[in-house]
Amino acid sequence: MAKWGEGDPRWIVEERADSTNVNNWHWTERDVSAWSTERLRHLLLSVRVEGPEGVCQVTDVSKLDGEASINNRKGKLxxxxxWQLRASWLGTSCSGVKYRGSVDVTNLSDENDEDDLDISVSLCKDQPSTPLLDLMRRTGIKEVRKVLGEYVHQLKSEFSQGMILPTTDGQKVPAPSPAKKNQVKTSKTQICPAPKCSNSPAPCPTGVRIPTCSFNLKETFQTSADELYRTFINQEFVQVFTRSPAVMDGRKGGRFQLLDGSVCGEFTQLVPDQKIEMRWRFRSWPSEHYATISLELEDQGDETELRMECRGVPAGQEDSTREGWTRFYFQAIKQTFGY
Structure with a gap:
């Protein structure tokens, strides 16, 4: 960090009375779970559909499990x-007979577009068959999808106001459009459970001899080499793109652990903004066996090319390791930071 009055203007705070997050450089986060719960409940209770079969109205929201947050990094949101949702609906047929049912949504998340939401409608177990169920499936699901899309719109427009702070010259940075998410969808259940890696600072063991294989990957990121370098070795950045606690000692010989202990290892060589080498393992691999990972960064102006070499992967684990790096590192970083 530059000293006050010296060097990098991202760190200069004397021009702001509150000395807070000048030029929106630092990562800031706002928990919007409470607002989201209230807003989702309000929007769902507004769902009402009519048809030749009668009228159906959402009357209660019995389940709202999940969380939501807005983050600001370098003026980007x-x-x-x-969220997982369950709502109750009441249908009244043209003859005045009432029926009860439920609506379930299992995958309302930033990883899914509005059209990709899984929405199901059913009758309560003690209810006889009724054409009102067809009305809900035909029209009610469309209305539920519509109000959930409205929630996302309000989250990204109305409630995000104030996340972008004034800059050092007193001008407020216009709120940018949300960074486009990568369309690759990740699963949170791909890593098999096994004993966690040790947090001990002692050097990693030398490993065991087993048949191994190697592979190479190449990826381009829309950011500078120094920014990408920090993303891989800074604990705060790693915890953000993995969405889980992590331990990252970003120095030569420093240990790391992430994804709930599914991955651990040791940095063996660090050349700032140019190269990262590490001994790296999945916890499901044979005990104490580590692969050697080399990440070379080449700054190409507005983007950075990353070349990865992975040696010593247990035979039969090449595809899963390649996919793991692509999805849980590269795609997750792009989706999270807009790179």
């Missing part, structure tokens, strides 16, 4: 939300 990133939205994280994940």
């Amino acid at each position: 990133f939205f994280f939300y994940e």
